Structures are given as structure tokens and as C-alpha cells.
Amino acid sequence: MDHFMENLPPMDLMRSEKMTFVQLIIPAESAHRAVSYLAELGLLQFRDLNDEKSPFQRTFVNQVKRCAEMSRKLRFLKDQISKAGLISSHSILQSDIFLENLEIHLAEHEHEIIEMNSNSEKLRQSYNELLEFKIVLQKACGFLVSSHGLAVSEERELEENVYSNGDYVETPFLFEQEIKPEPSNQSGLRFISGIICKSKALRFERMLFRATRGNMLFNQASADEQIVDPISTETVEKTVFVVFFSGEQARTKILKICDAFGANCYPVPEDISKQRQITREVSSRLADLEATLDAGIRHRNKALSSLGGQLPKWMDMVRREKAVYDTLNMLNFDVTKKCLVGEGWCPIFAKVQIQEALQRATFDSNSQVGIIFHSMDALESPPTYFRTNSFTSPYQEIVDAYGVARYQEANPAVYTTMTFPFLFAVMFGDWGHGICLLLGALVLIARERKLRTQRLGSFMEMLFGGRYVLLLMSLFSIYCGFIYNEFFSVPFHIFGASAYRCRDSSCRDAHTTGLVKYREPYPFGVDPSWRGSRSELPFLNSLKMKMSILFGVVHMNLGIILSYFNARFFGNSLDIRYQFVPQMIFLNSLFGYLSLLIVVKWCSGSQADLYHVMIYMFLSPFDNLGENQLLWGQRPLQVVLLLLAVIAVPWMLFPKPFILKKLHNERFQGRTYGVLNTSEVDLETEPDSARKHHEEFNFSEVFVHQMIHSIEFILGSVSNTASYLRLWALSLAHSELSTVFYEKVLLLAWGYDNLAIRFVGLVVFAFATAFILLMMETLSAFLHALRLHWVEFQNKFYHGDGYKFKPLSFASLIEDED
């Protein structure tokens, strides 16, 4: 048996890839190229040799700054394109552009776009002002015509139009400063016209009233539509106003108040012909400005769209360069300042590829000196690297989410691939819901190619990444649905007739004493007669609880067996003898025995009370079992098992620390002068302990650690077994919810003859099923199955304190950015 086990090839994915620590010595001229080629390969993780230096003390800090600046410019251009609402076209592939040229290019483009933007801004502001002026002209004309009659007719010469906000660009041709000779009467009626936000109009009027002590006339008319305020560029509702006043002081006061309230004043001539003339001028000027603005925007959009197609490529290039320079910053210059020295981890299978890439780099950069690449020994533990495909990678991620595997320890993902969807299905079992999940999974898999290139939201991303998990979950759910015999909680007679029937043909006592079993059990799954009966829950509860215990004991045993294989792999016979064996004995003599009793009780149909048996096994093991006897020789067997369990406790607690101490003393006996730091590994003890504490052996620490580990296992064996009862709990919840929706929604609505009520019932049933059962229950069962794996399964063997292999790779840069 052992021979057979030795000859088996190592299983894929069971243990992480063998890694080796390497050192690279690269001449300076081929450094950039070498790192780029290595990044394309993506199989070498560089170690940061310049850890203590700040980012500004590193060698290539200028290049990194330039790259950062370029990526800022690229982001700005991208923003501009998205603001302009252009769809970036995938342009024709232009020739590869060098980094320095790209820098210049980008600077030019950015400058151009900024200039165009500022010009547009200015034009737009003038446009808005002119628009306001036009509206003021339109409305104010109405007031002036009417006020003309009010004003003293002799004072027609008083056409001094006043305006504020003098920083216009094109005021000259609009406003001829008509300074008519002052009439003899100083206190003639004058007016100021302008436009103000509607919200401020009331306060404005009141302020004016107070300031002029009531000697003013305020007319207002609201603009018909919302217009853009030139200064704040918001679209607001405005009101045109005309203030009639007399006196110079009043004029200054009113102007100041206009300023304070942000009202824009525009001069309106009194003469009707003049008004018309100015209106015409304003309209033509508006049309001109509009045309100019449009032309400007079109010009800018053309420039942007010509860039748009190449932006992704440029961004990629800049990102790569930045990554290469960041990596180059991790390397050290050697004494002669002509070579860069780097260290890192790489998998052993990749050494040939790396060697080849380095040779290509040497050749391409016309360097005289080759790159030196050789393995070294390392003090620290290597990173963990699993080669997964798109089927196994979500499972590996699930396992890694709890903790990355230690270097070369057994990978739980091998078994999780099948047990996780299975335990999910035990909690979800309904083949109708399973078919819905299957459809969803198939849709995701069918559109794999298209969805892979798209950018999805974070939730869809997770769902898409886990499409194969979803597929397996749905297949197992359909299987468990057949076993539980539930199709949206409706049982079917797919596998033959039921095993139960009435005692007599009249079925009189079917409601009191029940049916009778007249043939062998239903061949596949739960008998359909149970559904809807009054004793359904007691039967199913008993079945599912015992099922959960059985699954739990098997799952945990699998975990302990994996710990055996781990100990064997690392050559740790101490762990096998003083941890694996007592753990197996303890768990199986108690809970394995319980599982055996469950199976025997089912097979024999005895009425023994298993709670009673288990509890009294501890309380009074020597008592007669009476009617609880299930096996022959049960009493002595129970005594023996109890003894074994009791012996197993000190067995896993005491020997290991003492033996470790003895071994440590033997190893370091006589070496009182200190230990030379050799890299030889002592095969007796665990590999990492040899490196970490080669001098000190803290006995109390080791003893306490072992005690904690043992107590955790002993107490955990009870709590973990009980934890598996969540399989029962969730499957009960699912089944009950499903029943409620079916009976109380669908059947209730179907009972009525009205088509509308039936339709409403169907819709409510569909929504309830989709949201509560398909989404919430799926997530819930997913979570609990996950917990069972992470805690109950993995704490039997998994350390999970490694670190992940993160090679320098251009392919992973894109994922990191997004």
C-alpha cells in the first residue's frame, strides 16, 4: 500500500509549486529591456532590496515622476473626451511610438485642449450676457413705452442710460456713451434696467424701496424661460426689472445695490427706433457667437476623437513603463556602478523560460555582457503559487480568502471543488430552483467570451468569475432536489409509486393512525407521501439532523486525514504519532460511534433513544442498556471507546512538547559557543523551526501552544459536529419558505376563478421565488457552506499563513488598475 502511494505522481494543485530563490546580475544597458521581457513573461517576483529608502531616494525617481505626469495628462484627456460625450473609436493601429515622443505629444495636446477650453469659456460667457441683454430689451421695452406716458414729457432729453459691470469684451460697439446735455431740471426721472434672479427679486425690491425712501418705481416681468447666468453658469429663472428714480444719490445707491444682489444691468434706450436697432444688432451678434461657439466645439471634438482611439494604447504603455521603472528601483547598483543586482522568487519550472527571455534581452540591447541568473538559498519561506485554470481559480480564491496556504502544505481547494457545491446543495435542495440557477450559470458560460472583455460592476464581476462554481452548485442542487423530492416544494412520483398506502380501501384512519408501508422503500429519495402529512416534520427533521451529523463526521475525518498527509510530506513523524493518531481516536470513538449507531438504528428499525445512549455512555457506562441495545456487546464496546477517548486526551497533550525539548537538547548539545548560520535543514524537526529559533527553545511557550491546540480540538469536536446541524436548519428553512409561497400564494390565488387574481398571484409567486428563494437563500446557503469549509474542515489541518506569489506581470497590471 505504501509502495503504491509512493509511486503515485504528485497531484495537480494539491501542493504549491516548488519555488527557488534567484539572483540576477544585469548590466545597466540591458536592464530596462530585461525587466520588460520578464514582465511580459510574468513568472518572477522581485524582492525590494531598497526597502529602507524613501521614494525620492531611489535611482529612477525622475522616470517614475515623468510617467506619473504622463498618466495625469492621459487621464485629463480621457476626462475631456467623456465630458464631451464622444465615443472613442477603435482607430487604426498606428506605429509604435517611443516614450519620449509620447511625452512631447501629450504636452502639446494637453496645451491645445486647455487653450480651446478657455476660449470656449470666454465665448460662452459673452453669449450668455448677450442673451440676457436681448431678454432685457424685449421686456423692458414694454415698461418704457408705458412709462413714457407717466414721465414728464418735457424731460425727453433725459436719456442717460446707466449701466454697470463694465468688464465686457465687446461693449464698445453696443453702447454709445450718449451724454446728452443735462436738462435744467436735475431731478428728472431716470431708470435703470437689468435682470436678476427670481429668488432674489423680492428682497431686491424691498432694499431699493428702503434705500430710496420710497421714491422709486419698480417694474418687473419674468423671463419666459430659464437662462444660463453668465457668471455662475447655472440655469436659473430670472426676472427683468426696470427701476425709475430721480436724483444722483439715488443712482449711486441703486447701482451699489444691484452689484450686491448680483443683478446684471443693461442699458435700454428709450427711443423706440433705437431699441429696434439695438435689438437687431444684438440678435445678429448672438447668431455670430453661436456659430463661432459651434465651430470651436467641433474643432475641439475633432482633435479629441483623433486622440481617443489611441488613448488606451498610450495608457497601457505608460503603465508598463511605470511598472518597469518601479521594479528597476527595487534593484541595487553594485560596486562598479555598471550592473544592477536583483533578487527574487520564481517557480522551478519557469527557470528555462526566464533564462531564454534574459538571453533575448541581451541580444536585443546589443550588450557585450550576458545576464547572470542563478539560484540561491533563502532564509525566508517561499511564496505560494498554484497554477489554476478558469475552472479551479474561483475555488482557489475562495480558499485564499481565508488564508493563503503555507508553502507546499495540502491545498483544501482540491476537495472544496466538489464538497462546497455539494454542501450548498444539501441546504438548497429543490430541483425547480436548481434549474433556475442552472439557466443562469449556462447564460454566463455561454457569453463567456463577450463578458470577459467587458468591464462589469463589482457584483457582476464576482458572479462571472464564479460561473463554474454556480454551474456545479446548480447541478448538485438538482440532484439534491430529486432526493428531497421537491420541485418548488411539490413532490413528484418520478421514481415509481409511493411505498405507503392506506390500511384499507376506505382510508378511514389515514388521518388518525396514518398509512402503512407495504413495499420496500422508495427507490430514490424521499417518499412523496410524506409531503403535506402531519408527521412530515418529525420524520424529515430526524432524517436531516442525522444526515448532517453523518456528513459532518465524514468531512472532519477527511480533514484529519489530510493532516496526516501533510505530516508525512514534511517528514514530521512526531505529528503523526502524537497528533494525528489521538485525534482520530478521539473523534471516531465518540462521534464515529454515534454515526455507527445512527446507521444501525436505521437498518434495524429499533426504537432505541440515541440521546439516552450517548449521554449515559458518559454518565453511567456500566449500566444495563435495556431497550436501548442496538449492537451485540454494546456495553463493553462503549466502555472501551470511552477509555480510548479518555486516553487520547493526554496523548495529544503531553508527549509532544517533552519530545521536542529532548530533540532540541540533542541537537544543540555542546554548542554553547553559538551556532554557525548554516543553511542545512534538519529533517527531523519542522523546516521553519530550524531557521527561526535555532538557539532558544522556550519550553513553556511550546507547552502552552500544544495545550491550546489540544483543547481547541477536544472542545471543537463537539461544537464542530453540532455546527454541521446548520445543514438541517437551512434546508428546513428553504423547504418551509418554498411551501409557504406555493401554498399560500400560488394555490390560494389559483383557487379563485378570476383571471386577474390568478395573474397577480403568479406574479407575486414569481417575484417572491426570485428574490427571496433564489437570491437570498442562495447567498445564505453559500455563506454557510463557506463557513463549514473555512472553520470546521480547515481547522483540522490547514495553517494558511503563507503569502501569495505576485510576479511582475504586464497582464496583471490591467486588472490592478481597474
Next chain:
Amino acid sequence: MQERHDQIVSTPSPIHHLQLGIEIAGTLSLFSPIRIWHQSTDMGFPATTLIFAAIGIVASLCTVICFNRGSSSNLFHLTLVLTATICCWMMWAIVYLAQMKPLIVPILSEAE
């Protein structure tokens, strides 16, 4: 009248067995190809277990043939298939065994 009543209510008589036998033989039952002779020898469990084993072996062979990518990869695929088969078989076996000699029977509820 009394005899008929006895015949119906009492434990199965030989005539009953014959009736049952014919009924069962006539029923299209997927998982018991072997004819039931007597109620207490139940061939359903071993037979179906063999069927599960056969499906498992067939699935393993298919996987090895279709996805043959080296011996370590094959071992991994075999582990997956084996795990899945054992899980499925356990589920079926538990439910089957629980119904073999039940302590309670379905009691129909009033609504029917």
C-alpha cells in the same frame, strides 16, 4: 364478513404477497431490476450502490479519456470525480436507509 375484514386488516397473507408481487413486477421501477420475492430481503440497497459505483467508474474513465493531460492532472480529475460520486452516493444512501424501517408513518392532514 369477519373473514374478509381479517384478511384485509391482518398482516399480509400469501394471497396478499402474490398480489403485491404481481403489482410490483408490473410497476416500472428503475432501480430494482431484480424481482422482489419476499418483503424482508431488500435488494434495493446493494443494487443501487453497485449502480452508483458503475456510474463513478464510467465517469472516471470518460474524464481520463477526454481530458488526458498528464498523469498528475489525471489524478486530480479522478479525485474530483471520486469525491462527487461518494458525496452523491452518501446522500442517496442516508435517505434510503432512513426510510427502510421507519418508526413513524405519514398521517394525512385534514384538508385532503
